[in-house]
Amino acid sequence: MENNIEPFEFKQCVSIVKSTGKYASNLSELRKLISRVGDESIFHHVYQYFLKGHMLEYTNDFAHWAGEHLEERALAERLSSIDPYTLKSVSEVRKELIREIDDFLSNFPEPRDVAPGSEFYFNETVSLVFPVGVKTRNLAEFLVAIGHIDAGSIYYHFYDSRVRLGEGVVDDFSRWIEHTLYRKKVADKIRAIDPFMHSIESREHIKEIVEECVRADMEGVED
Amino acid sequence: MIRQYSGIVPKGDLLLIQKLCDKLKGKSFIHVNSTREGGGVAEILQRMIPLLKDLGIDARWEVLEGDATFFEITKKIHNALQGNREKFTKKMWEYYYEVNRKNKKNINLNADAVLIHDPQPAALIDFRRKSSRSGKKIWIWRCHIDVAHPVSGVWSNLKKYIVQYNSAIFSVSKFAKSLPIDEFIVTPSIDPLSDKNRELTDREINEVGEQFGIPRDKPIILQVSRFDRFKDPIGVINAYKIVKKYNDCRLILAGSPATDDPEGEAILNEVRDYAGNDPDIHILLLPPDKHKEINALQRMSDVILQKSIKEGFGLTVSEAMWKEKPVIGGAVGGIPLQIVHGLTGFVVYSVEGAAFRIRQFLNNPDMAKRMGQEGREYVRNNFLITRQIRDYLSIWYCSMNKGKHVLEL
Numbered sequence: 267m268e269n270n271i272e273p274f275e276f277k278q279c280v281s282i283v284k285s286t287g288k289y290a291s292n293l294s295e296l297r298k299l300i301s302r303v304g305d306e307s308i309f310h311h312v313y314q315y316f317l318k319g320h321m322l323e324y325t326n327d328f329a330h331w332a333g334e335h336l337e338e339r340a341l342a343e344r345l346s347s348i349d350p351y352t353l354k355s356v357s358e359v360r361k362e363l364i365r366e367i368d369d370f371l372s373n374f375p376e377p378r379d380v381a382p383g384s385e386f387y388f389n390e391t392v393s394l395v396f397p398v399g400v401k402t403r404n405l406a407e408f409l410v411a412i413g414h415i416d417a418g419s420i421y422y423h424f425y426d427s428r429v430r431l432g433e434g435v436v437d438d439f440s441r442w443i444e445h446t447l448y449r450k451k452v453a454d455k456i457r458a459i460d461p462f463m464h465s466i467e468s469r470e471h472i473k474e475i476v477e478e479c480v481r482a483d484m485e486g487v488e489d
Numbered sequence: 490m491i492r493q494y495s496g497i498v499p500k501g502d503l504l505l506i507q508k509l510c511d512k513l514k515g516k517s518f519i520h521v522n523s524t525r526e527g528g529g530v531a532e533i534l535q536r537m538i539p540l541l542k543d544l545g546i547d548a549r550w551e552v553l554e555g556d557a558t559f560f561e562i563t564k565k566i567h568n569a570l571q572g573n574r575e576k577f578t579k580k581m582w583e584y585y586y587e588v589n590r591k592n593k594k595n596i597n598l599n600a601d602a603v604l605i606h607d608p609q610p611a612a613l614i615d616f617r618r619k620s621s622r623s624g625k626k627i628w629i630w631r632c633h634i635d636v637a638h639p640v641s642g643v644w645s646n647l648k649k650y651i652v653q654y655n656s657a658i659f660s661v662s663k664f665a666k667s668l669p670i671d672e673f674i675v676t677p678s679i680d681p682l683s684d685k686n687r688e689l690t691d692r693e694i695n696e697v698g699e700q701f702g703i704p705r706d707k708p709i710i711l712q713v714s715r716f717d718r719f720k721d722p723i724g725v726i727n728a729y730k731i732v733k734k735y736n737d738c739r740l741i742l743a744g745s746p747a748t749d750d751p752e753g754e755a756i757l758n759e760v761r762d763y764a765g766n767d768p769d770i771h772i773l774l775l776p777p778d779k780h781k782e783i784n785a786l787q788r789m790s791d792v793i794l795q796k797s798i799k800e801g802f803g804l805t806v807s808e809a810m811w812k813e814k815p816v817i818g819g820a821v822g823g824i825p826l827q828i829v830h831g832l833t834g835f836v837v838y839s840v841e842g843a844a845f846r847i848r849q850f851l852n853n854p855d856m857a858k859r860m861g862q863e864g865r866e867y868v869r870n871n872f873l874i875t876r877q878i879r880d881y882l883s884i885w886y887c888s889m890n891k892g893k894h895v896l897e898l
Contacts (some may be wrong), residue, residue, distance in 0.1 A: 280505055283673065285665035
């Protein structure tokens with residue numbers, strides 16, 4: 267029967283960084299350029315921040331720069347609170363960034379220019395997507411695969427998919443588990459993982475959920 | 490050949506290299522630089538060319554030939570691109586162009602992709618065949634040096650060649666310029682299989698310790714770098730002196746003499762004088778090819794510093810991190826890209842800051858170990874040679890598919 271199941275094919279995304287040649291030395295310049303650069307650059311500095319794997323105090327490059335280089339912690343917190351996964355598109359993210367900066371500038375004096383060498387450099391990426399040669403047909407195989415693949419694969423299926431599919435809320439894993447394996451409860455649990463609150467360590471949470479389900483299946487516990 | 494890296498580097502990088510080579514199979518890829526040996530560029534080419542050949546790419550490596558006058562001029566160009574004032578005459582630029590023109594006769598530049606490294610051979614683009622300008626042949630200029638604040642006249646002279654390329658590659662975002670061509674960012678890398686980074690046996694490490702007369706009786710602090718002011722060797726000794734009041738330790742300053750720097754000798758003497766008769770300070774002058782010895786010194790150390798006040802990229806930081814060593818680096822050049830402050834090491838801004846972080850590491854071995862392990866993972870994912878090879882092939886492929894932001898393979 268498993269032969270009839272459409273397998274889940276793991277893919278991976280590798281991003282090559284491209285410079286736009288534009289940079290900002292202060293907050294007004296940053297605001298101006300955020301309003302002008304292409305969607306690809308906003309996408310890179312906000313969504314692909316999750317690919318860095320080291321979630322520290324911030325959730326995007328703009329917030330990081332505001333906190334570490336402009337040394338404006340309040341602005342950094344507010345920019346960090348913009349959750350790109352609850353917004354419908356990159357242009358909405360751009361609007362939110364500008365709104366937060368305008369709001370800050372209307373309440374606080376303009377921060378000084380950053381030290382030379384600490385400017386914000388606007389980049390974008392070209393993404394190369396390729397299959398990693400792993401296909402799974404059931405949850406047990408999926409469990410093995412999820413522990414084995416590179417972080418770039420988790421990013422592609424769990425984060426990038428939300429933008430790629432344009433649905434705003436769905437990841438590739440839960441979609442396959444619900445629509446191919448018909449395991450809605452497992453899919454719902456995976457969907458309940460907040461992508462904004464986790465970096466690539468989402469892998470561990472997905473593993474826990476699937477492992478619990480596989481164990482229950484082995485022990486004959488009903489879904 | 491690529492299998493040598495399996496189990497060491499990220500699986501995805503190897504897979505993507507293979508997929509790209511499948512797409513580019515049979516195509517020719519030529520690299521041109523100005524030296525066969527010495528330096529990071531030659532090091533990566535020595536590895537990369539056979540590996541690409543093995544994967545079906547017709548890869549070649551050509552070296553630009555020039556006389557002493559030419560290399561004096563290009564050394565000045567190099568220095569001026571890094572912001573140092575140098576005197577240039579029209580004749581010097583003509584000589585530079587003339588050497589490139591002469592080399593055109595000896596170097597077969599007919600290839601599907603041509604990657605020119607650094608300024609020395611940059612003018613070769615002027616001799617690109619007319620037929621290849623509008624065709625699918627890709628010419629890429631790869632800049633390995635810090636061009637954040639170049640002397641403007643020198644940059645504008647070079648720029649007239651650079652804008653003729655299909656794209657340019659810089660090591661760090663802040664080195665990129667506002668150019669009418671695509672500009673990619675590719676950080677440098679280390680080779681985990683080279684003598685400088687491969688695993689060593691305890692015996693090999695001990696032999697180097699004995700060779701340099703370094704007792705292994707107390708914690709060792711190390712900085713590996715050329716003896717020049719930008720690496721702040723005096724600052725490192727000062728930091729050691731502060732630490733020494735609290736923790737007994739040794740300091741090793743190891744590096745090659747800066748032969749192309751007229752100040753090199755003076756600085757070395759200054760460092761020696763400053764160290765005085767302290768038997769726990771070891772100043773080691775090593776020829777640039779003593780890779781295994783550097784490797785062993787790094788592996789026998791407890792804390793590794795790169796307290797530079799000006800830096801290109803500072804790959805010695807990645808070398809140390811790959812060996813799971815806790816690192817402390819100055820917040821300059823590419824060092825903050827390698828050290829995620831508080832996670833893979835510490836970034837410092839002063840002698841006092843360096844001393845404080847050394848003491849933290851010496852007093853918290855668990856923290857030092859944890860950061861060392863995080864550092865190795867960070868290097869594995871970001872600064873190994875396979876990632877750089879992957880990036881070069883990707884840029885070639887992207888240039889063939891210009892304008893697309895997502896490429897499915």
